[in-house]
Amino acid sequence: xxxxxxxxxxxxxxxxxxxxxxxxxxxxxDGISVEIGNGDxxxxxxxxxxxxxxxxxxxxxxxxxxxxxxxLNGVYVExxxxxxxxxxxxxxxxxxxxSFNLLPRATALGNVMQPLVYSRIGYRRRKDxxxxxxxxxxxxxxxxxxxxxxxxxxxxxxxxxxxxxxEPSILLADExxxxxxxxxxxxxxxxxxxxxxEGQTLVLVTHEEDVAGxxxxxxxxxxxxxxxxxxxGEPLH
Amino acid sequence: xxxxxxxxxxxxLISIFAHGLRSFLTTLGIVIGVxxxxxxxxxxxxxxxxxxxxxSSLGSNxxxxxxxxxxxxxxxxxxxRVTPADLxxxxxxxxxxxxxxxxxxxxxxxxxxxxxxxxxxxxxxTTYAYGDxxxxxxxxxxxxxxxxxxxxxxxxxxxxxxxxxxxLPENPVNEYVELGGEWFKIIGLLEPKGDIMGFNQDxxxxxxxxxxxxxxxxxxxxxxxxxxxxxxEADVEDVTRQLTALLRNAHDLGPEDDDDFVIxxxxxxxxxxxxxxxxxxxxxxxxxxxxxxxxxxGIMNIMLVSVTERTREIGICKAIGAKRHHILAQFLxxxxxxxxxxxxxxxxxxxxxxxxxxSSIDSFPPASIPLWAxxxxxxFSGFVGVLxxxxxxxxxxxxxxxxxxxxx
Numbered sequence: 001x002x003x004x005x006x007x008x009x010x011x012x013x014x015x016x017x018x019x020x021x022x023x024x025x026x027x028x029x030d031g032i033s034v035e036i037g038n039g040d041x042x043x044x045x046x047x048x049x050x051x052x053x054x055x056x057x058x059x060x061x062x063x064x065x066x067x068x069x070x071x072l073n074g075v076y077v078e079x080x081x082x083x084x085x086x087x088x089x090x091x092x093x094x095x096x097x098x099s100f101n102l103l104p105r106a107t108a109l110g111n112v113m114q115p116l117v118y119s120r121i122g123y124r125r126r127k128d129x130x131x132x133x134x135x136x137x138x139x140x141x142x143x144x145x146x147x148x149x150x151x152x153x154x155x156x157x158x159x160x161x162x163x164x165x166x167e168p169s170i171l172l173a174d175e176x177x178x179x180x181x182x183x184x185x186x187x188x189x190x191x192x193x194x195x196x197x198e199g200q201t202l203v204l205v206t207h208e209e210d211v212a213g214x215x216x217x218x219x220x221x222x223x224x225x226x227x228x229x230x231x232x233g234e235p236l237h
Numbered sequence: 238x239x240x241x242x243x244x245x246x247x248x249x250l251i252s253i254f255a256h257g258l259r260s261f262l263t264t265l266g267i268v269i270g271v272x273x274x275x276x277x278x279x280x281x282x283x284x285x286x287x288x289x290x291x292x293s294s295l296g297s298n299x300x301x302x303x304x305x306x307x308x309x310x311x312x313x314x315x316x317x318r319v320t321p322a323d324l325x326x327x328x329x330x331x332x333x334x335x336x337x338x339x340x341x342x343x344x345x346x347x348x349x350x351x352x353x354x355x356x357x358x359x360x361x362x363t364t365y366a367y368g369d370x371x372x373x374x375x376x377x378x379x380x381x382x383x384x385x386x387x388x389x390x391x392x393x394x395x396x397x398x399x400x401x402x403x404x405l406p407e408n409p410v411n412e413y414v415e416l417g418g419e420w421f422k423i424i425g426l427l428e429p430k431g432d433i434m435g436f437n438q439d440x441x442x443x444x445x446x447x448x449x450x451x452x453x454x455x456x457x458x459x460x461x462x463x464x465x466x467x468x469x470e471a472d473v474e475d476v477t478r479q480l481t482a483l484l485r486n487a488h489d490l491g492p493e494d495d496d497d498f499v500i501x502x503x504x505x506x507x508x509x510x511x512x513x514x515x516x517x518x519x520x521x522x523x524x525x526x527x528x529x530x531x532x533x534x535g536i537m538n539i540m541l542v543s544v545t546e547r548t549r550e551i552g553i554c555k556a557i558g559a560k561r562h563h564i565l566a567q568f569l570x571x572x573x574x575x576x577x578x579x580x581x582x583x584x585x586x587x588x589x590x591x592x593x594x595x596s597s598i599d600s601f602p603p604a605s606i607p608l609w610a611x612x613x614x615x616x617f618s619g620f621v622g623v624l625x626x627x628x629x630x631x632x633x634x635x636x637x638x639x640x641x642x643x644x645x
Contacts (some may be wrong), residue, residue: 062638082561083562086558087560095556103550103553104550114557117244117558118558
């Protein structure tokens with residue numbers, strides 16, 4: 001396997017993440033090797049402490065692994081400085097969080113426009129692109145509302161629009177339905193499904209089997225190791 | 238870069254106005270600091286402008302010659318003098334002099350009495366040329382004439398302040414006042430001139446020069462002051478040089494000796510006042526600008542709180558692609574704008590305060606703010622904002638995105 005072998009969008013090779021917590025060495029990730037192709041929908045599943053959030057942070061270039069190699073779109077990420085990582089987060093990655101993480105003082109439109117500020121796009125163009133992204137998630141009638149004037153599902157839609165607006169290579173979602181009721185969850189998952197069908201690469205982290213099961217592929221983590229990598233829909237045992 | 242500044246300004250303004258009350262309280266330190274600096278500067282500068290005007294009315298082309306004894310000489314009992322002989326010499330030899338007059342101050346007592354009223358005033362012996370030189374004009378009666386001088390008449394011209402102090406009638410001409418035990422007939426009242434730096438120019442009694450000399454008897458040799466005005470084409474520096482040479486020669490001063498007299502121009506006096514006022518402005522301004530520093534610390538404090546409060550937001554921004562300098566610029570510009578807004582409010586407030594003070598005190602000149610003070614106040618408050626914004630902004634920019642996102 002060489003880095004030039006470009007069929008995979010994401011290639012993790014022996015990724016480990018160790019923390020020193022007091023006198024104890026915590027192995028949050030321990031030798032993870034995964035390839036994710038363009039247009040895949042992959043779900044990482046595991047109980048809390050299994051390392052699924054850590055792997056999402058590493059995939060999202062928020063965190064650096066202690067050991068191992070990470071290629072994103074053929075780029076060896078470890079070589080990059082903080083500003084280049086910020087640029088990658090801006091251009092290649094769209095984050096969706098469990099608690100939405102919207103800027104409280106900005107309107108829905110303002111929130112969606114924010115990533116474009118960092119890619120130096122002019123105000124008018126930014127506004128048009130943000131409107132278009134909000135239209136894609138079905139929120140074109142709520143653009144001028146503040147986050148606290150929106151329901152949980154609507155907030156997550158704004159967050160998804162914000163993730164989509166830069167047309168990233170991958171969408172990373174950390175428990176996207178964790179704070180939503182089951183009906184809204186279903187709506188959001190349906191939106192993900194629609195995005196997937198439009199060709200968007202999706203990486204999801206969840207502990208809910210039925211959420212994970214909606215994707216192409218489910219990777220089970222336990223204590224920082226992959227214990228199973230299966231196609232969705234395959235029986236658990 | 239311009240783009241970053243523009244966008245940061247936009248978001249900083251949003252955040253400043255989102256916390257209206259807090260922003261206001263934060264900037265209060267700067268507001269008060271700038272307001273007091275501006276109030277002080279506007280008052281002193283107003284005074285300076287006023288003094289400039291007063292001196293120009295004093296006649297900018299007039300010179301005063303008076304004796305000067307250094308303290309070390311005075312301790313040895315030596316006293317420098319400017320004598321009537323010097324006056325004669327200048328009259329005969331100097332060029333470019335339009336009019337010249339001696340002034341002899343009353344040396345024993347300066348008490349003036351009218352009926353039961355007594356007052357102390359500046360009593361000066363001088364000649365008819367004084368009117369020209371000092372640009373004094375008559376309100377009533379006439380000025381001292383040459384013949385008054387020649388015959389040593391006991392007549393006096395008084396200023397408005399003296400008339401008031403002695404409770405003389407509105408028209409005091411032909412009344413008699415007592416000066417140094419002699420009765421003087423008032424022949425004229427001067428047009429009021431007003432104050433210069435607390436010195437009332439109308440508190441003055443003029444008598445003929447020769448009369449004053451005779452009043453003083455032959456006590457010691459007279460030390461007089463000479464005032465002269467220049468003819469229009471004469472150059473102040475040329476005449477000063479000429480007079481210096483004449484007097485040094487007359488006083489037998491060797492090349493090593495210092496002048497035993499000083500020649501003052503109205504301009505020099507004005508410059509002296511200006512220097513004093515600028516010094517006062519600087520000192521008070523300096524003291525007051527400490528409050529700007531305190532204000533800056535207040536801003537730093539609130540910005541630190543604001544960084545902590547917005548830790549999660551900073552994490553979000555970093556997650557969606559904000560670079561270090563985006564965050565740095567945002568907080569730095571917010572601190573600077575906060576401080577600058579305070580500076581603007583303070584500027585308006587300070588000007589208002591200065592105007593209110595100057596108009597509430599009688600005879601105080603109107604306040605005026607020079608442009609440099611405006612620039613300095615805004616520049617300094619902006620600088621304070623940047624200075625005290627750096628720490629919080631750096632703290633924000635250096636936050637680890639994961640920790641920031643986890644922050645509750």
